[in-house]
Amino acid sequence: MTHIDFYFDPISPYAYLAFERLPDVLEGLSYSVSYRPVLFAGMLAQHGQKGPAEIEPKRAWTFRQVHWLAHQHGIELQTPAEHPFNPLALLRLMVACAAPGDTPNRHVCEQVLRHVWRGNANPDANANDPKRLAELTTRLAPYRNATDVDVKQALKDATDRAIALGVFGVPSLVVNGKVFWGVDALPMLRDFITDGVWFATAAWSEHGAPRLGIKR
Numbered sequence: 001m002t003h004i005d006f007y008f009d010p011i012s013p014y015a016y017l018a019f020e021r022l023p024d025v026l027e028g029l030s031y032s033v034s035y036r037p038v039l040f041a042g043m044l045a046q047h048g049q050k051g052p053a054e055i056e057p058k059r060a061w062t063f064r065q066v067h068w069l070a071h072q073h074g075i076e077l078q079t080p081a082e083h084p085f086n087p088l089a090l091l092r093l094m095v096a097c098a099a100p101g102d103t104p105n106r107h108v109c110e111q112v113l114r115h116v117w118r119g120n121a122n123p124d125a126n127a128n129d130p131k132r133l134a135e136l137t138t139r140l141a142p143y144r145n146a147t148d149v150d151v152k153q154a155l156k157d158a159t160d161r162a163i164a165l166g167v168f169g170v171p172s173l174v175v176n177g178k179v180f181w182g183v184d185a186l187p188m189l190r191d192f193i194t195d196g197v198w199f200a201t202a203a204w205s206e207h208g209a210p211r212l213g214i215k216r
Contacts, residue, residue, distance in 0.1 A: 002031045002193045005174040007162050008109075009040035010127075011051075011087040013066040013077065015171040016117040018183040019109065020075045025186040029193055035109045037094045038159040039087070040170050046163050053084040069183065076118050080127045088155075089133060089146065090116070095158075096142035096151045108140055178204065 006022070008015035022033070044051055053059045063079055070077035090112050094104040115136050116127045126132070137146070144151055162172070166179050173180045173189055180189045192199050 002029070002175060004031055004033045004189075005036055006033050007036045007038050007167050007170060007172040007174065008113075009038060009087055009170045010090050010112050010116045011040055011084060012170045013062070013079075013117060014183045016077070016113045017066060017069055017073070017075060018171040018173075018186060019113055021073060021183060021186055025190055026193070029190070031193065033106070034103045035094075035106060036103055036158055036162065037091045037109075037155065038162045038167070038170065039091060039155060042156075042159040043163060043168055043170075047168060051084055078118055078125075080116055081125050082127070085127050087127075089128060091155055092146040092151050093133075093137060093140065093142060095154050096144040096146040096148070097140050099143055100150065100154070111136065111140060 006019070008019065010016070040051065052062045067077060067079075069075075094108055094112055097108040098104045115132065119125065165174060165177075167174065167181075168179075169181050171181070171183065173185070175189065175192060178192065180186075180192070
């Protein structure tokens with residue numbers, strides 16, 4: 001059985017789409033998944049980058065593309081009223097829903113992701129709306145309080161570990177030390193799990209090797 005670590009932040013529509021697509025893409029394979037919430041903003045800060053939604057032309061393209069992808073795959077998707085937003089409350093809620101040292105299950109992650117990316121027909125719907133957050137928290141019944149110091153630290157530690165593994169964006173799926181980034185990498189992930197011919201060569205190492213180039 002292949003084990004997959006799925007790193008994600010609910011702020012990312014691509015993470016939502018990858019989450020919804022994963023069972024279909026890997027249908028027929030033997031695998032398990034650990035869902036690992038991480039703070040995407042922490043990764044951006046590590047590499048001195050802005051998020052896609054912070055750059056207006058990229059934001060416009062991002063939402064056009066994700067809605068097209070959702071349409072292509074029959075996935076319900078509604079853009080939240082405010083984006084980008086601060087995802088810390090939702091990230092900590094997922095961490096709080098797992099026992100210490102464990103990861104949240106798929107149901108918990110599904111509820112949080114759909115809280116952000118579904119049910120937003122109301123133009124005022126906000127992922128951080130206090131009433132909606134309270135309802136979500138009641139529904140998930142976390143083991144711990146999401147504001148506890150140990151929960152906050154666990155999220156920070158998870159983000160730091162992800163960065164140390166080479167995870168630079170969300171969603172990222174890590175298998176045997178290899179990082180597959182983005183919803184469009186899911187077919188590549190399946191090929192790797194099924195012993196694709198390309199992965200049996202030195203191509204992964206050769207094409208990922210550092211190269212000389214201009215630095216800014």
